[in-house]
Amino acid sequence: MLRLPRALYLQMVAHCITGLPEEACGVLAGDPVSGTVDRLYPTRNEAASARVYTVESRDLLQADRDAERSGTQLIGVFHSHTHTDAYPSPTDVDQAPDPSWHYVVVSLRDSHPVVRSYRIGGGLVEEESVVVLGQAAVAVAV
C-alpha cells in the first residue's frame, strides 16, 4: 500500500500537469515499511519527451541526499502518462530499478488525472492500493 499525504498527492499531480505536453517525473521518500510518503521531489525529465522519462541525474542525487539527511530514504518514483492508461509500460517494467520501490503512474489521458501505484520486480507487475491521507483518508485506487 502507498500512503500519500493529500498535499503531496496534489503536488505530484500538479507537477505532472505542469509538465505537459511532456511526461513529468519525480521521486518519493518515506517509510519503506508502511509505504508512507513524507517527502516528494519533483524532478526534471532529462528525456524531455512525451513518451519516455529519465529522472534528471543531479536532481536524483539531491533528492537522495536530502532524504538521507532527513532520516528517511527514497521509496519510489512517479511519472505521468500523457496519452495512455495509468499502467506501467513495458519500458517501465524493464527499467524498474528496485523491487522494493513503489511505482506511481499518473495518467493525464482523460479529463481527470488517474493515479495508480504498482510494485514491479522480476518482470512482474502488481498493483497496490493508494491511500490519500487527509482529514478523512480516501482510497483512490485498489
Place this chain on the structure above:
Amino acid sequence: MAVAVDVRLPTVLRSQAGGQSIVTVKASTIGDVLRELVSEFPGMSGQLLNDDGSLHRFVNVYVNDDDVRYLESLETPVREGDEVSLLPAVAGG
C-alpha cells in the same frame, strides 16, 4: 596514484555488500572504483559495468555533486576526500 575513496551504495546494492551503505575502495579513476567494487562484491557485476567494461546505462555514478557521464565517464579521476555515490538510473516510458 590510488587513493582511498568512500562509495555510497543505493539500497538496492547494499545486500550485495553485506548490508553496508558505504564502502571504501582504493582507486585513481571511477573505472577503478567500479572494477574494485565488482572484484570485492561479484554480485554487483552485471549492474555496474557491461561485458565490454563500459558503464552500465542503468546506474548513475557521481563524484561529489557531478554525474560522471558529464565528466570523463570511467576515466574521471578521483582524489583524496572525494565522495563517490551510486544510484540506480530511474527511467521508463
